[in-house]
Amino acid sequence: MNAAWKNIRADFPILDQQVNGHPLVYLDNAATTQKPQCVIDALTNYYRKDNANVHRGIHTLSMRATSAYEAARERAAKFLNAAEPGEIIFTAGTTDGINLVANAWGDENLKPGDVILLTEMEHHSNMVPWQLLARRTGAKLRYLPIVAGDTGLLDLTQLDKVLTPDVKIFAFIHVSNTLGVINPAAELCAAAKKVGALTLVDAAQSTGHLPLDVRTMGCDFLAVSGHKMCGPTGVGLLYGRKALLDAMPPYRGGGSMISSVEYFESKWAPAPAKFEAGTPNIADVIALARAMDYLDDLGREAIAQHDEKLAAVAYARLQAEVPGIRVLGPAHHRSGVVSFDLKGVHAHDVVTMADQEGVALRGGHHCNQPLMKKLGLSSTSRASFYLYNTEAEIDRLVATLQKISKFFAG
C-alpha cells in the first residue's frame, strides 16, 4: 500500500462522528460510499468558480465548465480503458444506463421470440428494465441459475444450455450486491460473443472496487454508479462500444442531442451527445472525475485486496464467534459484501439494534426478492466494506452481533 493510504480515514470527514453515543462504524458501502474531501472540494469549487452551462456558451465560464466536463469524459474513458471518450455517456447512475440500453438498443433490435438472458442474482435494476422491454417487444426472459447452497455462485455448467443463438443480449451483474460474488465477466462476455449475443455488465459494485478494463473484459455495454465509488449521487457512466452507440436511436429528446431541428423532424448529434439530452449533471460529473483520481492514487488492485481481506476476516469471525449466524456468499474470492442471517432475529431488528451501537448496516431483500426466495429467506443483514474500513471496525461488528444474538436469545 502506497503513501496515499496513510491517513485515509482523515480524507473522509463524515467518518469522524458519534452515532447514538458511539463512534460511527459505516458498513453500508454497497448502498453508497462516503466521499473524500477532494470530491467535496471539486463540487464546491465548481459552484464557487466555474459554474456555467456547457457546450453552447462562448463566454469564459462556459468554456471552463465545458472543458472540465469533457475532460471528465476523457478521464472516465481512461478509467475504464475505453477506446475513446465518445464511448462514455454520462447518466444518472447504473439504473439509468441500463434503461438507456434497454430502450434505445432494445426497442430497435428485439423481436418476438428473441431471448434476453439474465442471471438469478441480478439487482432489480438489471431485471425490471428488461421485463419492461420484453413486454414491449415480445422477447422472452431467461435466467442463468445459481448453484444450490449459500455460496451464491453462478452455475456455469448451465451456461451452454441457456446461452443459445436466440439470446440477443446477456445482461449480468459483475459483483453481487447481495452475496459479494465476483462473476467471471470476461468468460461470460466471451461465451456470449460466440453465440452472437451482446453483453451488458452491471458494474455498480465493481467499478472503483477492483481493476476494471472494458476491453479486456470484452463487454459491449457497462453501467456504473458514481456514488458507489466515492463520487456524488445522481451521476453515473454508461460505456458502450462506439459502433453500437452510433447505430442506436436516441433515448430521450431535447437540447444538446441534436445536430439540426425543424418543426417536424430533427437530426441527431453523434454519440455521446445523442444520449445526453438537456443540461447535464455538470458539477457531479466533474466531481466524479476527481473521485477516479482519488481511487487511482490508492490503486484499484490495492483497494480490491483491502476489501477482500476485510470480507474474509469478517466472514471467518462472524461464522466462528457469533452464535446462530449463517453467513452467505463464497468464503473466498469475494468483494467487500458480507450478508448474513442471524437465527431467530429479523434483519430489521439486527439493523435497528446495531444502529444503537453506532454500526451502520443494511437489512432487507437488497433489491433482490427472487434471490432471497431461492435462499429461503425473506431478508438478510449486510455489512459491506470499503477502502476506509478497518479490522478494528470488525471487532465492533462482532461484539455488536454477539450482543444482539444474546439479547434475542434472552
Next chain:
Amino acid sequence: MQDLTDLYQSVILDHNRRPRNYSVLPTANRVGSGNNPMCGDQMTVYVKLEGDRIADLSFQGSGCAISKASTSLMTVNLKGKTIAEAEAIYAGVHKLVTTGTVAEDDMSDLAALAGVHQFPARIKCATLGWHAALNAAKGDAQPVTTEKPSD
C-alpha cells in the same frame, strides 16, 4: 441515545418468540394480506366475521420482531370486538406508535408498542398487520402495502 429496551420490551420479545394465534384459521371468511416491499415482510391475517363482529382471527407470515409482536398483540386484543371497536383500538395504537402517548383508555399490553415512536423507520412494521386485518374485516380485498401502489 434511546434505550433499546424501550423498543424491545419484554412483552414484544415474548410475542415475537411465541406469537399468539399464529396459524391458518380454517373457519375464516375473510383473509387480508399486508406486505412491506422495502424489506420483504409479508403478513396474512385470517378473520372470522360474524355480522360486524370479529369472532376469531389469526395470522401467519414473516416479519421483524415489531411487526410480528404487534400483529400477535392485535389478534389477542381484537377477538370478539366489533369492527367499530376494532377501529377505535387501532386509532389508539396508531397514536401510540407515532407519538408515544397513550389514548385515554387503558391500553393494557398494547402499551408495550409505545417505544416504536422513537424509531420512525419502524412505525410501518408496527401497523402492517393492523391494516391487513381491518381491511379484511371491512371487506376490502386489496392486499395492503406499506408503500403506495405506484412505488
